Amino acid sequence: MTSTVRALARHEYRSALRSGVLLLLILSMVLVAAGSVAIASYDFKAQVADYQAYLAQAKASGAPVASAPQFVPLQLLRGTIEYVEIIGAVLAIGLGYLAVARERSSNTLPLILSRPVRGRDLFLGRLAGAAALVTTILAATAAIAYLVVGTVGGHWLTGTELIRLVLTFGIAILYLLIFYALGTWLSARSKVVANGLVVAVAIWLSVVLIIPQIGDTMDPDNQVPGGLFAALQVKKPDEKRVLAHFSNYERIRNGLEETSLTKHFERLTFAITGIKDKYNGKPLGTIAYAKRADIASLAVYVALLGVLMWRGLKRESATRRET
Amino acid sequence: MSTTIVVARQQLRSLARSRTFVLMLGILLVMTGLSGFIGWSSHATIIRVYDQTVQTLTAAGKAAPPNPFASKPRLSLLNNMIIYIPLIGSLLAIVIGQRSVTDDRQAGVTRVIFSRPVGRSSYFWGKLAGSAFAGVAIMIACLGLSVVGLGLINQGLPTGSELVRLALFYALSGTYLFLFVLVGMVAALLTRSESLGLFAGVAVWVLVTFATPQFTSGLRPVASLNPVNDPVATSGSPFFKVTSKAKPFAVNEQYKALSTRILTVGSRLQPATSAGQLAPIAAFLLALGAWAHLLVRRQDFSEDTARD
Numbered sequence: 138m139t140s141t142v143r144a145l146a147r148h149e150y151r152s153a154l155r156s157g158v159l160l161l162l163i164l165s166m167v168l169v170a171a172g173s174v175a176i177a178s179y180d181f182k183a184q185v186a187d188y189q190a191y192l193a194q195a196k197a198s199g200a201p202v203a204s205a206p207q208f209v210p211l212q213l214l215r216g217t218i219e220y221v222e223i224i225g226a227v228l229a230i231g232l233g234y235l236a237v238a239r240e241r242s243s244n245t246l247p248l249i250l251s252r253p254v255r256g257r258d259l260f261l262g263r264l265a266g267a268a269a270l271v272t273t274i275l276a277a278t279a280a281i282a283y284l285v286v287g288t289v290g291g292h293w294l295t296g297t298e299l300i301r302l303v304l305t306f307g308i309a310i311l312y313l314l315i316f317y318a319l320g321t322w323l324s325a326r327s328k329v330v331a332n333g334l335v336v337a338v339a340i341w342l343s344v345v346l347i348i349p350q351i352g353d354t355m356d357p358d359n360q361v362p363g364g365l366f367a368a369l370q371v372k373k374p375d376e377k378r379v380l381a382h383f384s385n386y387e388r389i390r391n392g393l394e395e396t397s398l399t400k401h402f403e404r405l406t407f408a409i410t411g412i413k414d415k416y417n418g419k420p421l422g423t424i425a426y427a428k429r430a431d432i433a434s435l436a437v438y439v440a441l442l443g444v445l446m447w448r449g450l451k452r453e454s455a456t457r458r459e460t
Numbered sequence: 461m462s463t464t465i466v467v468a469r470q471q472l473r474s475l476a477r478s479r480t481f482v483l484m485l486g487i488l489l490v491m492t493g494l495s496g497f498i499g500w501s502s503h504a505t506i507i508r509v510y511d512q513t514v515q516t517l518t519a520a521g522k523a524a525p526p527n528p529f530a531s532k533p534r535l536s537l538l539n540n541m542i543i544y545i546p547l548i549g550s551l552l553a554i555v556i557g558q559r560s561v562t563d564d565r566q567a568g569v570t571r572v573i574f575s576r577p578v579g580r581s582s583y584f585w586g587k588l589a590g591s592a593f594a595g596v597a598i599m600i601a602c603l604g605l606s607v608v609g610l611g612l613i614n615q616g617l618p619t620g621s622e623l624v625r626l627a628l629f630y631a632l633s634g635t636y637l638f639l640f641v642l643v644g645m646v647a648a649l650l651t652r653s654e655s656l657g658l659f660a661g662v663a664v665w666v667l668v669t670f671a672t673p674q675f676t677s678g679l680r681p682v683a684s685l686n687p688v689n690d691p692v693a694t695s696g697s698p699f700f701k702v703t704s705k706a707k708p709f710a711v712n713e714q715y716k717a718l719s720t721r722i723l724t725v726g727s728r729l730q731p732a733t734s735a736g737q738l739a740p741i742a743a744f745l746l747a748l749g750a751w752a753h754l755l756v757r758r759q760d761f762s763e764d765t766a767r768d
Binding site: 165169172173176179180182183186215216219220223224227231234235238331332334335336338339342343346347349350351353354355357359360361362365366368369370371375378379380382383386 | 479480483484487491494498501502505506508509510512513516517520525528529540543547548551654655658659662663666670671674675678680681682685686687688697699700
């Protein structure tokens with residue numbers, strides 16, 4: 138990293154820190170993450186208590202006993218990951234927008250451009266600054282999640298679990314940087330910077346909330362509380378036989394979900410953390426192979442938004458140089 | 461023409477010019493149009509899945525369970541609206557409330573307005589009336605789209621009782637959204653920066669839509685997006701026994717519960733229970749309204765335009 142890139146990154150980071158935005162975002166994410174892991178822990182304890190009550194009844198009546206709920210510590214992070222994918226994304230858009238808005242209102246770009254700063258340095262500096270910001274927010278979130286799993290959940294994560302936690306939050310950094318780039322690109326290409334924010338928020342609404350919501354609603358198993366096949370008391374092999382007749386519908390539903398960047402992020406991180414039971418305890422190599430399509434899609438989005446952010450900043454530089 | 465009406469008209473014109481408002485309104489109307497189709501598509505598929513399950517079980521010599529969807533009411537096809545209103549509608553409402561304050565501030569017209577004999581209360585009520593009129597117009601448009609959607613799906617217009625229930629649902633939705641108009645207004649009045657005001661409004665939206673249902677019912681954020689959800693059992697957990705006591709004050713959960721009952725049980729709605737579910741929404745509405753009024757009365761409108 139050149140000294141110019143480092144200086145620009147430091148400027149980006151310090152500006153966010155000075156405005157109080159960084160502290161506000163850290164506080165918000167830490168609070169929702171702590172609450173979410175604590176609630177998931179209490180939820181699991183409630184399941185265990187319900188199971189104990191059921192076990193006593195089943196033993197008294199001599200009925201066959203079902204297996205106890207399995208404790209997978211990283212599954213307690215499900216709510217936190219969902220908060221990152223929903224709230225984290227909108228906060229990252231906000232950070233991208235604020236970086237452009239702040240620069241326009243303080244008029245610092247013409248000053249920077251009066252020095253021998255290349256477009257590439259400007260782009261890399263902004264990106265490095267944003268990465269540092271997002272990493273600070275997510276590191277605080279991961280740390281509080283680790284602490285709450287240990288204290289409320291009653292389990293301190295082991296080395297392997299910690300690696301998976303770090304990997305998950307590493308992917309989350311990339312995911313948030315995509316939205317940061319979206320916010321920067323759209324704000325930089327708008328004459329009125331707030332208009333860019335609005336378009337970015339509309340994209341966030343569609344990609345993060347609406348498309349996954351439609352996909353979830355269209356899932357036949359989501360039509361009954363607890364799942365359709367569980368309600369019909371249909372076993373897994375019969376369920377598979379039934380769903381084989383609806384492969385086209387499932388393909389359309391899945392295709393719709395796959396248009397959403399958020400779903401790729403969710404599928405990958407849920408596999409790594411074992412939230413998706415199918416991947417629970419599987420080696421990371423096996424998961425990476427099984428989730429190669431999601432990894433590739435995230436990589437495409439990273440590259441695409443990176444290019445768009447570059448172009449947005451180039452345009453912004455050209456406009457500001459003229460003015 | 462009274463001052464209140466003039467302010468309300470100016471507020472409506474300003475909203476119509478706002479790109480943010482038009483974009484969010486467009487998304488809400490498109491999703492309202494689509495919600496009937498999504499409901500119908502999911503319902504038709506699940507019925508086919510059930511029929512296929514019966515065939516599979518019968519072929520294996522097993523007994524088939526009763527159809528859980530046999531008596532599903534026709535209006536329940538619009539269940540997705542119970543999600544889209546708090547999701548998209550609330551954001552739109554925050555934009556309406558926020559713009560009602562920041563548009564004048566940005567254009568620098570507040571100083572001009574108050575250089576004339578305009579009372580703070582008249583200004584406040586004018587802004588509120590303009591926002592309310594916009595809200596009513598949006599809800600009427602959504603109602604129209606829902607009627608058309610249901611007509612196309614069911615190949616016939618909704619019955620009189622269904623129309624009444626739909627009107628009730630959109631009246632409730634309008635009331636719920638007005639809560640967020642006031643959130644947007646208060647957030648904008650408390651902050652000088654337009655973006656910070658918007659973020660503060662969005663933060664309240666996150667708290668109401670995602671964080672509170674998780675606290676009171678253990679619903680994860682993504683589970684809150686599904687009209688059919690599975691709250692945690694509170695019986696075994698002392699934590700949820702305590703937090704579930706806050707459920708009557710969780711406006712989002714009360715809105716969803718009452719809306720579901722309006723769209724599904726209809727004439728069997730119990731007035732006492734419904735009033736109980738409406739009470740927290742009304743209470744927050746009054747409290748926020750009073751706060752916004754107080755802030756408008758105390759605001760220093762001689763300041764410069766909003767910062768970003």
